[in-house]
Amino acid sequence: MRAVEEFDVIVVGAGPAGLAAAMTAVRNGMKTIVIERGEFPGAKNVMGGVLYTQPTSRLIPEFYQEAPLERPVVEQRYAFLEGDNAFTAGYRAPAWADPPYNAHTVLRAKFDRWLAKKAEAEGVLIITETVVEDLLYKGDAVVGVRTGRAEGDVRGKVVILAEGVNALIAKKAGLHTQLGPEHVAVAVKEIISLPREKIEDRFCLEEGQGATLELLGGATAGMIGTAFIYTNQDSLSVGIGCLLSEMVKRQANPNDLLERLKAHPFVRKLIQGGETKEYMGHLIPEGGYKAIPKMYRQGVMVVGDAGMLVNGIHREGSNLAMVSGMAAGEVAAGAINSHDLSEQSMKLYQDRLKETFVLKDLYKYRNSAHLFEENPQFFTTYPEILSGAAREFFTVDSMPKADKQKKIWKMVTGKRAKGDLIRDMWKLWRTMG
């Protein structure tokens, strides 16, 4: 490798965060290298996956003209499962099928590979099949990275860590402490192939349109987590993710949970006749604001999943990744241009993020991780209440409606005492409102 060559910016990891950082750095005149451990950018990368249009457009305007996207999402649906039953709600906007769109389903191995090609076209050097093992120091100052290759030291002025959820380098550098099982969800997913027309029929879609379906409550056997079905062009992404601490406590296996989900009557018909093409597993950083590591030090910034930048409540991650990457790329260029690579100079990155939705949203939901851990009823009792109330409400059995309402209220208070109901609603309001 280039032992003598020096880069301005070294980015570890070719996901959306790293590639956004690298492209921004190059656009600001920085000589930039991305080091990726996979066979190609995207080979190791997994998400649900919904890609939001507006934040992505900030990196590449009108990317949807040429990026490998699956389907534009015109409907978002939610289903609370209880036993064999389901309470559903959703919103459909046909206008989301056209530019400027709202979101698309994507398959990350394809999308990231494309994004990396765009970065290369702009002048980013991307090296694959190379694991970064540590930062290189000269005294206290970071001067590059050490890779697993022979003579694999790469020298650079600023290192941007976009290494993903496990953040091994950030941990080695003392920015990250060890994550606990309560900070991550284990997610598994299958790609299940189906003919396009079947997908469109089953989800009531016009040709080429897409939908997302989140499944809650009984879908995760009452564990903190969500399951999902997203429509791709000729396949469905069917997955489930639960907090690792819950899985440890319940001695649950992720694949068993996925199989259980696939057998549920509400899901079974949607995936019927489909053929599984691929299976994958991934961790999702769910620690929220309070689990965000130190995001910078002299010559280093941490972006994307490595920085715990995921909004689990709103199913957002890749947008936070790209926006954080762009901010880091800009700050790196500014620091290098002004010959100030100090910790204070890198801190500007965090200050910038505080002005964006990235840290504003995570701050807003700073207590949500704790709320759900301490109050499992939101994932167990409430889906049951919702389903039970709907069942009673929609069952026509000659009972006068006034009596029916009383019966429903009795069922509700039987499952959760009045005082607890009020306290729960207050807690939910204070955390989410």
Next chain:
Amino acid sequence: MKLDDKLYLIRYNTDKESHLTITEDDVCRKECKHKPCTFICPARVYTWDEEENRIKVYYEGCVECGACRIGCPYSNIKWGYPRGGYGVAYKNG
């Protein structure tokens, strides 16, 4: 669908050496009651071998998620990435 059949669908560039190691077999034997690694792993890389009285590591099926690294209550798994270019290579992701 069986897990083995699902893992068969994944493309791996399998390295000859394992990137996952149990640090101290004795910790699994004597201290770890529930052995979370044997059930939290999406690929069931870890199994308890009664005869050999230790955890067996089938690193070849690892999807590199990191659940075992964080889920092991004794931090007893030396976890790293496979060498560059090795390990899982998704077609879809």
